Amino acid sequence: MGMEGIGARVARKEDKRFITGKGRYTDDMVAPGMKHAHFVRSPHAHARIRGIDSAAAEKMPGVIAVLAGDELAADAIGSLICGWMIHSKDGSPMNMGDWRPLAQTKVRYVGDAVAIVVADTKAQARDAAEAVEVDYDVLPAVTGSIDALKDGAPQIHDNAPGNLIYDWEIGDGAATDAAIASAAHVTEMKIINNRLVPNPMEPRAALGVYDEGEDHYTLWTTSQNPHVARLVMSAFYNVAPENKLRVIAPDVGGGFGSKIYIYPEEIVCLWASKKTGVPVKWNCDRTEAFLTDAHGRDHVSTVKMAFDASNRIIGLKVDTIANLGAYMSLFSSAVPTYLYATLLSGQYAIPAIHANVRTVYTNTVPVDAYRGAGRPEATYLLERVMETAARELGVSPAELRKTNFIREFPHQTPVIMCYDAGDYEASLNAAMAVSDYAGFAARKAEAQSRGKRRGIGMSCYIEACGIAPSAAVGSLGAGVGLWESAEVRVNAVGTIEVLTGSHSHGQGHETTFAQLVAERFGVGIDTVSIVHGDTDKVQMGMGTYGSRSGAVGMSAVVKALDKVEAKARKIAAHLMEADESDIVIENGELKVAGTDKSVPWFQMALAAYTAHNLPAGMEPGLKEGAFFDPANFTFPAGCYICEVEVDPETGKTEIIQFVASDDFGKIINPMIVEGQVHGGVAQGIGQAMLEAAHYDPETGQLLTASYMDYTMPRADDLPSFQVSTTETACPSNPLGIKGCGEAGAIGSPPALINAITDAIGNNDLTMPATAERVWAALRSAR
Amino acid sequence: MVSVSMTVNGRTVSGQCEDRTLLVQFIRENLGLTGTHVGCDTSQCGACVVHVDGKAVKSCTMLAAQADGSEVLTIEGLASGGELHPVQAAFRANHGLQCGFCTPGMIMSAVDMINRHGGKLDEKTVRAELEGNICRCTGYHNIVKAILDAASTMGDGTRVAAQ
Numbered sequence A: 001m002g003m004e005g006i007g008a009r010v011a012r013k014e015d016k017r018f019i020t021g022k023g024r025y026t027d028d029m030v031a032p033g034m035k036h037a038h039f040v041r042s043p044h045a046h047a048r049i050r051g052i053d054s055a056a057a058e059k060m061p062g063v064i065a066v067l068a069g070d071e072l073a074a075d076a077i078g079s080l081i082c083g084w085m086i087h088s089k090d091g092s093p094m095n096m097g098d099w100r101p102l103a104q105t106k107v108r109y110v111g112d113a114v115a116i117v118v119a120d121t122k123a124q125a126r127d128a129a130e131a132v133e134v135d136y137d138v139l140p141a142v143t144g145s146i147d148a149l150k151d152g153a154p155q156i157h158d159n160a161p162g163n164l165i166y167d168w169e170i171g172d173g174a175a176t177d178a179a180i181a182s183a184a185h186v187t188e189m190k191i192i193n194n195r196l197v198p199n200p201m202e203p204r205a206a207l208g209v210y211d212e213g214e215d216h217y218t219l220w221t222t223s224q225n226p227h228v229a230r231l232v233m234s235a236f237y238n239v240a241p242e243n244k245l246r247v248i249a250p251d252v253g254g255g256f257g258s259k260i261y262i263y264p265e266e267i268v269c270l271w272a273s274k275k276t277g278v279p280v281k282w283n284c285d286r287t288e289a290f291l292t293d294a295h296g297r298d299h300v301s302t303v304k305m306a307f308d309a310s311n312r313i314i315g316l317k318v319d320t321i322a323n324l325g326a327y328m329s330l331f332s333s334a335v336p337t338y339l340y341a342t343l344l345s346g347q348y349a350i351p352a353i354h355a356n357v358r359t360v361y362t363n364t365v366p367v368d369a370y371r372g373a374g375r376p377e378a379t380y381l382l383e384r385v386m387e388t389a390a391r392e393l394g395v396s397p398a399e400l401r402k403t404n405f406i407r408e409f410p411h412q413t414p415v416i417m418c419y420d421a422g423d424y425e426a427s428l429n430a431a432m433a434v435s436d437y438a439g440f441a442a443r444k445a446e447a448q449s450r451g452k453r454r455g456i457g458m459s460c461y462i463e464a465c466g467i468a469p470s471a472a473v474g475s476l477g478a479g480v481g482l483w484e485s486a487e488v489r490v491n492a493v494g495t496i497e498v499l500t501g502s503h504s505h506g507q508g509h510e511t512t513f514a515q516l517v518a519e520r521f522g523v524g525i526d527t528v529s530i531v532h533g534d535t536d537k538v539q540m541g542m543g544t545y546g547s548r549s550g551a552v553g554m555s556a557v558v559k560a561l562d563k564v565e566a567k568a569r570k571i572a573a574h575l576m577e578a579d580e581s582d583i584v585i586e587n588g589e590l591k592v593a594g595t596d597k598s599v600p601w602f603q604m605a606l607a608a609y610t611a612h613n614l615p616a617g618m619e620p621g622l623k624e625g626a627f628f629d630p631a632n633f634t635f636p637a638g639c640y641i642c643e644v645e646v647d648p649e650t651g652k653t654e655i656i657q658f659v660a661s662d663d664f665g666k667i668i669n670p671m672i673v674e675g676q677v678h679g680g681v682a683q684g685i686g687q688a689m690l691e692a693a694h695y696d697p698e699t700g701q702l703l704t705a706s707y708m709d710y711t712m713p714r715a716d717d718l719p720s721f722q723v724s725t726t727e728t729a730c731p732s733n734p735l736g737i738k739g740c741g742e743a744g745a746i747g748s749p750p751a752l753i754n755a756i757t758d759a760i761g762n763n764d765l766t767m768p769a770t771a772e773r774v775w776a777a778l779r780s781a782r
Numbered sequence B: 001m002v003s004v005s006m007t008v009n010g011r012t013v014s015g016q017c018e019d020r021t022l023l024v025q026f027i028r029e030n031l032g033l034t035g036t037h038v039g040c041d042t043s044q045c046g047a048c049v050v051h052v053d054g055k056a057v058k059s060c061t062m063l064a065a066q067a068d069g070s071e072v073l074t075i076e077g078l079a080s081g082g083e084l085h086p087v088q089a090a091f092r093a094n095h096g097l098q099c100g101f102c103t104p105g106m107i108m109s110a111v112d113m114i115n116r117h118g119g120k121l122d123e124k125t126v127r128a129e130l131e132g133n134i135c136r137c138t139g140y141h142n143i144v145k146a147i148l149d150a151a152s153t154m155g156d157g158t159r160v161a162a163q
């Protein structure tokens, strides 16, 4: 590796603008003549709309327009869709309820948008929204998934009887039941995965600009995938054809999944800009974000894990109910199915698995992918059961895992996935060494002498990332292909632009993607610019989520670089009258091996554009594009160990150490990878100890709708983390990358809960393990 | 409407705004200094931290009118003469930022923290003092590192006042 090539700990190029206040986020954008929007939202969880009276609001100062759902429908703007078809086990398609961008007849959650007010200032739009009178006929509401399935529960969508969206299964039920019946030991648990609010620090925003002269729309938006947004708005929502719609996602302040989806507000701002003739900007406030950003998790499961007499797992049976909220968000259907149940084999050789998943509508905001998406739910379930089983069987948690690790690759699990490479014991051993697992007993005794309870817990996770092979996801119901595109443009003076369909909202692509070019051509990363996030610049892309930018996005760049390199070699060989196969590229020069002949990179590039002296028949210029469609998912895996100390007087848990040992395959920039793990672990600790979205079951009001009520992890809740990596290369992409974006959030919750339950001697503990819950669990254990 | 006038990053500025205009809105919308961010509505996140008369203040918690006559320093005014402030440099060197949205507030809080504690900061103090700044990306690990690094570079007695 060079100083800035693959594997180098390079400081980020993009940092300069962020640390000097020059970042450009959607809400920083100003269009000439721009006006401000505020949405009128339902204060009720479930109600019929009898009428909307906006006469008073329209007369308020500064108000330009108040627009409601009927007008939107009259302009044939389409309903929001879920882009992944799941069939129930009886063969019937999922029951997708109608989701209008502005509700017309019924509202289904607190925050459901009913109308948009456009005014000169934000404050005027907000004031006028207060004056819009919506006549509601309030209906009974249901917020919990179990309650929604009960007889007599309020019916949320007419086409989803009993609020059931689908009843799906995977695996071999009969074989699994037989394994359980013959088992020497069965561990049974009920596992709740708490509902979370993603909370990227930048609230969502949209600026819609309609250009009447060109009949053209531009949308600035807080999106992880602007091309997908354009595709969906064009193909399904009928906003404008693709060639008349430009979507720009500039600097985006975090996403964690919540900015994948196309929300009503973007569609409505674009439409309202045409309706009013002015650019329309909407910026979400934080409580609005709590009410309307897609939430994550919210699973209730029961699980049985069966062991033979030598402690080998012989069967796993899971039943899960997942709450999808009031409407089906863009990828919501895939999260509790193909992103969850396909990972239920974990790191273990399990001959028989069966999972049944029911998803339900409730009067809550839609639930979709949040960092990890399905894989944290699978990992939490499995790793709590493994730790519990070890306690029941009287063996060490590490031994039980080692007994069951998959050791030969490729490994076909009974639930679709074929793991390609890994060394699970290497991660486990590394984490145990760093955490001084062997010395725990002494530390526990020392804590005991101070009246404190120490506990240690582990978690061995696996995830499927780099999503994903297009044909495979297509056969499973996905409405899109999950390849990525790239274009490498070498300018006439030798500087390079890399255009990518991946989108950076904190991941540091401007640095890591440039490192690929530095590695290949030996040029400085300062001569390389990464272009992303604008549908007018980058032709097409599938965006960033599922830890796919490295494994898929970078692989497309590598393919394009291959083509550029091939042409550059030909030009250099021609210029130096050498054989193409003798050309080596290093330190920004093309050399003839074994001679002192060389051409600087820029001179080769100039030759490509002057075209005065190119090989016969060669086209001028140096610009190549590529699409990369992966052959398989990638399978990052690792082991996390957490040690805690609980104060029995208060139930307060202090994290003494948190150790992460991950196998992400090849790493481009270790500094950035470590940062991803830190952030992921913090979110996982947040889920395990602090965070939960609570709806009032009677009224359907979100009780945790601000930072006063929803506990975000703060600096003093967390320790510094000890992170390290092991490496087995991923065989399904040219760089050997597995991806690192979600691992921290996937692996950490069970490690922490296993540690707390170990400390308090009571396994009956539900996330988030707040001081109150830990204290109560401690008391009932006595 | 009120007229307000103040010194922002060393320049005298004035403008008209509604009485209810928050300082952060005045900075972002009237002055076009969009480096100061808004991340919440309850004064919890710290994305909006600026210095008013040398003290770190959440600019969403103060009316523009209350800052009339004050000296305000925002993230845009922190670097001087093209040279990054040591805290800015430390955030970059230690990868103390990912999406960058919390970063201006974090840096302004960190400068204030180092001004008050000098080189005597330790991890526990930094974590306790960051209670008013939320970051969703970094898990704080590298932010804490960056602040400790900057504190040791700046040492005792290094004060950076509003220009």
Ligand code: FES
Pocket: B037, B038, B039, B040, B041, B042, B043, B044, B045, B046, B047, B048, B049, B058, B059, B060, B061
């Ligand atoms: S915007 Fe000021 S504290 Fe959140």
Ligand code: FES
Pocket: A201, A253, A254, A506, B096, B097, B098, B099, B100, B101, B102, B103, B134, B135, B136, B137, B138
């Ligand atoms: S860097 Fe994204 S919120 Fe802190």
